[in-house]
Amino acid sequence: MGFLSAFASWLGMKKKDVNVVVLGLDNSGKTTIITKLKPAEARTQDIVPTVGFNVEKFQTKALAFTAFDMSGQGRYRNLWEHYYRECHGVIFVIDSSDKLRMMVAKDELTLMLENADIKMKRIPILFFANKMDVRDSLSSVKCSNMLELEKIRDKPWHICNSNALTGEGLEEGINWLTDQVKDILTQKKK
């Protein structure tokens, strides 16, 4: 970390800008999570199904994130791949209460991992097993089993339970993502 703080001061204390793309099926809670990550005064009250995508900015201790909050509806999912090239990380949100569509989420995840822009890049993927508060929701371990996350070997990934309504579990995930993105940026600099 000594190097990193030196690196930050060399940048003139300016936080590094990074892009993340937020993916997941419709109604999994992407927009709710991103809204929760923004400072309280910037939040919008009503969450409606996203059309196309939204661009949101939020900051953590070390990085300034620009999040491309993609719409999860079937007809907009083909937009996702256009944002893979520029991204430093992926946030994939899973509705852990929707067992029926776990296979759909897995299919979309597979399509993403096979995309040429993602396949060759070593970018961190953060999974949120969202809606942990719903009765009968699946645990993060169960989710990662069903999505066969253990098969992702060439990219760092992390899964954590979350409840986007209260913000529970979000911090843990975002901290992990910040560390990973920082690591990768440092390695590139070297």
Add this chain to the structure above:
Amino acid sequence: DDKWLEAHYDPVSSLYTFTQCITMSDINADGDHKLIIADLGTGSYDMKLKVYKGTSLMTENAIIDLPTGVVTFYMDTNEPHTPAIAVASGPFIYVYKNLRPYFKFTLPTLSVNPVEQDLWDQVKEDRIDVMSLREMLDGLRCEGATLTVRSMRFLQLQSHDLEPFASLHKHAPLKRQTVITCLATMKKSMAEEDAISCLILGTESSHIYVLDPEAFTVLATMDLPSVPVFMSVSGLFDVEFRIVVACRNGGIYNFKRGVKEGKTVFELNSQPVGLERLGKNIIVGCMDRTLQCYTSKGKKLWSVAVPADITTIQMMDHQQKGFKAILVALANSEVHIYRDKYLCNVMKTPDVITGMKFGRFGREEASLIMTTKGGGLVIRILKRTAKFEEKDISAGPPSSQNQKLNVPKKTKLFVDQTMRERENAVSMHRQFQHDLYRLRLETARNYVKALDRSMNPISTNPQEPLKLAAQVQGLGPIFKLTVNLQNTSMTVPSLDLIITFQYDNTLYKFNKSIIQTPMLVPGLNYSFEALVECLSDKGISDTVKVFVLKKNRSVPIIAAIINMPISEAMVVV
């Protein structure tokens, strides 16, 4: 499978149901479509209305009689705008709102046969005994009168049960009711997705009723020549509508607004197992393993044979992709997807599918719900990236077969020949037969000659069963002649045999003219060799005969003729 995702498979969900008893609807108005299944239970009791949220069972309601159809419809415009569930069962429609029983509609009663009515009246006044009642009712039935359920049940009873049955039921008024065979909905005056709909019922008494969704009164009654089994409804009741009905007699009938009697569209060769309407076309699955398509005017457009019995058919309408097709479930545990008459996908299923529904389930637009013969529930979701080929994937004649060949014109010679063949057919046939007999005669003669001279390579003498094979090796002027001899008997060895040769001694010279054979053990192959020198250098050849002789007998047992090859000239180096 590259087109479908297996979202859920429960082989033991203990569901016994059919296509007509499955539907999906947003019954809580929360954007999450629930799966509603009327379960036939064991087929005689334990009937239930089951509602699934996602993959888990949300509620269960008991149904009293076997369900024949389930639909959801909007019966009012109250907020929250939730649809009601209608279950057809026996002569009743049970309507559920918010998953609670709300209303029970009973089909209008039919007129009772006056004789039957009179008989039961007499029972009430104890003027008739049960045995003669049974006789009279049986007589009525034999005359072809349709009896009430009570009389039918009475006729089924054993004689000692008749008295208690009659005394139990005689005071209740006699009613003749029919049962509902199929159920559908039709929008009343607005075409919106969530507009108020009427219920359309088909009954065993060959009627179709249209019910008002608010007051549950009969808005219209239509008559059919047979019992309706499948219905396809389109249009608005207050404006204009079409009801296409498949009946148990194999006829397809069409109703328009204001028409009382169904118009025959066409008659099928076989009984229908499913009816769907795709645009203006009517698609019917039949018991003779065909899927047939007709226009609304009754003109047959196409018919395709499927490899197994059809269990059910279902329309697949994927609005997002603008893709419409017919799903055909077969008895060989496959689901075939036909787009027009082209097979574009074959799906294997773990069991025979008896019921299926395609539509929005949960939040997924393209879900296919299937129930199996063994009571399983299969849920598959069409992949976002799935593409169906336009072309037929089923094997058939290659397209090149349809190309027209460039056949040359008939020549004069060909025409003349054809004419001659036509005129002289009898004599040609006679000539052919004549030649055939001559050929056979010639063959037989030569055979006899060969037998006489023992010129055949297999011995016909039963005492000396032998087989002879001879061959010549070499280029010349010296050849090697190899004679193979085999005793073909099972047990008897051959003794005292001699091999000798007959040849032109000006042309050939043998190094030995006689070969004494040892005892020939049955089954073994013996080979003997002799060297032959060709004496001529003129490039001529002759035949050499090989004889196998028995001592003290002049007629050879077997013989072989060898055509000697032409000798190469001696090269002196």
